[in-house]
Amino acid sequence: xxxxxxxxxxxxxxxxxxxxxxxxxxxxxxxxxxxxxxxxxxxxxxxxxxxxxxxxxxxxxxxxxxxxxxxxxxxxxxxxxxxxxxxxxxxxxxxxxxxxxxxxxxxxxxxxxxxxxxxxxxxxxxxxxxxxxxxxxxxxxxxxxxxxxxxxxxxxxxxxxxxxxxxxxxxxxxxxxxxxxxxxxxxxxxxxxxxxxxxxxxxxxxxxxxxxxxxxxxxxxxxxxxxxxxxxxxxxxxxxxxxxxxxxxxxxxxxxx
Amino acid sequence: xxxxxxxxxxxxxxxxxxxxxxxxxxxxxxxxxxxxxxxxxxxxxxxxxxxxxxxxxxxxxxxxxxxxxxxxxxxxxxxxxxxxxxxxxxxxxxxxxxxxxxxxxxxxxxxxxxxxxxxxxxxxxxxxxxxxxxxxxxxxxxxxxxxxxxxxxxxxxxxxxxxxxxxxxxxxxxxxxxxxxxxxxxxxxxxxxxxxxxxxxxxxxxxxxxxxxxxxxxxxxxxxxxxxxxxxxxxxxxxxxxxxxxxxxxxxxxxxx
DNA sequence: CGAATAGTGTCTCTTAGACACTATGTC
DNA sequence: GACATAGTGTCTAAGAGACACTATTCG
Numbered sequence: 001x002x003x004x005x006x007x008x009x010x011x012x013x014x015x016x017x018x019x020x021x022x023x024x025x026x027x028x029x030x031x032x033x034x035x036x037x038x039x040x041x042x043x044x045x046x047x048x049x050x051x052x053x054x055x056x057x058x059x060x061x062x063x064x065x066x067x068x069x070x071x072x073x074x075x076x077x078x079x080x081x082x083x084x085x086x087x088x089x090x091x092x093x094x095x096x097x098x099x100x101x102x103x104x105x106x107x108x109x110x111x112x113x114x115x116x117x118x119x120x121x122x123x124x125x126x127x128x129x130x131x132x133x134x135x136x137x138x139x140x141x142x143x144x145x146x147x148x149x150x151x152x153x154x155x156x157x158x159x160x161x162x163x164x165x166x167x168x169x170x171x172x173x174x175x176x177x178x179x180x181x182x183x184x185x186x187x188x189x190x191x192x193x194x195x196x197x198x199x200x201x202x203x204x205x206x207x208x209x210x211x212x213x214x215x216x217x218x219x220x221x222x223x224x225x226x227x228x229x230x231x232x233x234x235x236x237x238x239x240x241x242x243x244x245x246x247x248x249x250x251x252x253x254x255x256x257x
Numbered sequence: 258x259x260x261x262x263x264x265x266x267x268x269x270x271x272x273x274x275x276x277x278x279x280x281x282x283x284x285x286x287x288x289x290x291x292x293x294x295x296x297x298x299x300x301x302x303x304x305x306x307x308x309x310x311x312x313x314x315x316x317x318x319x320x321x322x323x324x325x326x327x328x329x330x331x332x333x334x335x336x337x338x339x340x341x342x343x344x345x346x347x348x349x350x351x352x353x354x355x356x357x358x359x360x361x362x363x364x365x366x367x368x369x370x371x372x373x374x375x376x377x378x379x380x381x382x383x384x385x386x387x388x389x390x391x392x393x394x395x396x397x398x399x400x401x402x403x404x405x406x407x408x409x410x411x412x413x414x415x416x417x418x419x420x421x422x423x424x425x426x427x428x429x430x431x432x433x434x435x436x437x438x439x440x441x442x443x444x445x446x447x448x449x450x451x452x453x454x455x456x457x458x459x460x461x462x463x464x465x466x467x468x469x470x471x472x473x474x475x476x477x478x479x480x481x482x483x484x485x486x487x488x489x490x491x492x493x494x495x496x497x498x499x500x501x502x503x504x505x506x507x508x509x510x511x512x513x514x
Numbered sequence: 515c516g517a518a519t520a521g522t523g524t525c526t527c528t529t530a531g532a533c534a535c536t537a538t539g540t541c
Numbered sequence: 542g543a544c545a546t547a548g549t550g551t552c553t554a555a556g557a558g559a560c561a562c563t564a565t566t567c568g
Contacts, residue, residue: 008306008363009269009306010267011364012266012267013266013364055354056354056364093350094313094348094351098309104265105309107270107364179520180520197519199559201521201522206556219519221519222567223517223520223565224519225519225565225566227520227521244557244558436546455532456530459548460529460530462548476539476540479541480547481537482538482539483546484548496528496529
């Protein structure tokens with residue numbers, strides 16, 4: 001921060017959003033179709049310029065609302081009594097390669113949002129062009145997305161996968177009340193694995209602060225009615241919900257015991 | 258990213274550094290003393306403007322080198338054959354409250370660096386003013402630091418504490434070779450707890466990919482000579498090195514079993 | 515009835531933590 | 542010798558995962 005007060009290199013700063021949800025058993029991301037060059041017609045993450053007088057978090061919330069009609073739950077200035085369910089929103093990372101936008105020098109602060117399975121890309125100013133898109137093909141070929149949005153998506157998905165292990169954020173993919181089976185299908189979709197329903201049930205109901213039982217039940221899936229739960233007060237899970245194969249040992253197999 | 262190509266609100270973008278090390282059994286951060294207003298004479302994180310043609314990671318590395326003489330190990334463009342040991346450096350988060358700098362609208366991309374216990378703030382252009390400062394008093398009263406650097410420091414320390422659990426990054430606080438006892442004192446200093454030396458030894462040597470034994474030994478601490486180790490190939494620890502009390506259950510105690 | 519989902523019990527294996535004990539250096 | 546640190550063995554409690562079993566609905 002030791003710098004002269006005089007001139008400085010001017011940057012554009014944008015807030016872009018990786019908003020994830022689970023639809024039809026698969027992880028999906030909210031994309032808009034670009035209406036202008038460059039990358040005309042390509043998929044892109046929703047987002048836009050940070051205003052001169054607003055915080056980064058505020059810009060992310062505003063862009064989410066403007067482009068998708070979704071209300072986000074971030075920071076202390078949360079106004080209740082408003083339509084639509086909130087989504088979880090947190091800062092992901094910043095991206096500032098000099099050539100990432102051919103038009104100008106722009107630094108993007110990316111945000112990660114987790115949303116329940118909304119009926120459709122919710123109505124909003126620009127919402128017409130926004131669609132839920134399965135992430136798997138996009139992760140396999142990141143260049144399908146405009147700019148460096150493929151890399152941002154990859155980082156967002158990896159963050160979501162990691163946070164499901166030690167935080168109760170999986171509930172952000174569900175509605176206000178949900179069954180253990182619905183929560184399990186969230187984990188299975190995000191991680192791309194099959195989990196044992198019986199061990200999963202014992203684990204999530206046994207982790208203190210994760211779930212709050214409402215005495216009521218729901219028979220949404222044809223079998224025995226399941227109890228409905230709401231998110232509990234925990235912000236960290238203990239013990240954690242570790243991914244089956246372990247957290248990806250990134251070293252030669254020969255080094256294992 | 259759907260925006261007109263014309264004008265945009267100009268921002269200054271800086272890269273600021275939270276560089277941590279362990280000295281005398283305590284966690285310390287590298288600070289510079291501000292030579293100009295505002296916050297004249299206060300401690301501040303080293304950093305500076307991102308250049309018009311450089312990546313964010315590059316700016317962080319450059320600022321670290323310019324202000325402290327420390328070479329960092331980040332990204333693919335790492336040039337070996339250079340003096341001094343590298344440090345670990347990773348992006349931490351971005352901070353952009355409208356009033357965080359009274360002079361101008363500035364967004365800071367903060368980086369977290371982990372350094373071994375260097376002899377002293379290494380020689381460099383501006384290194385004269387940089388000093389290792391224990392973090393505990395700064396965390397207790399964040400306003401001792403300029404701008405919002407107290408909050409950035411808090412986030413950096415928390416990131417470091419968390420990453421020690423599931424990554425082998427604690428070795429970044431040690432020299433190229435170290436004993437298990439030295440590594441244990443790193444964990445104790447960063448977490449601020451006492452660990453059982455015997456269980457710690459069995460755990461780190463039993464975690465695949467964490468440590469590579471060199472047949473040699475060292476008697477740096479007066480007792481029986483200890484084997485020297487180097488960092489192993491693992492990038493994630495499995496099983497993890499969990500903090501004693503568990504990962505801070507942030508929910509009412511009554512909810513525990 | 516069978517099929518499907520919900521939920522419990524139980525067993526085995528691994529790991530965390532407590533701590534007794536041995537090993538090898540310095541003074 | 543005393544003392545300090547390094548390293549191993551062993552026990553107990555808890556969690557992960559496999560899977561048998563019961564419970565409750567629908568068609």
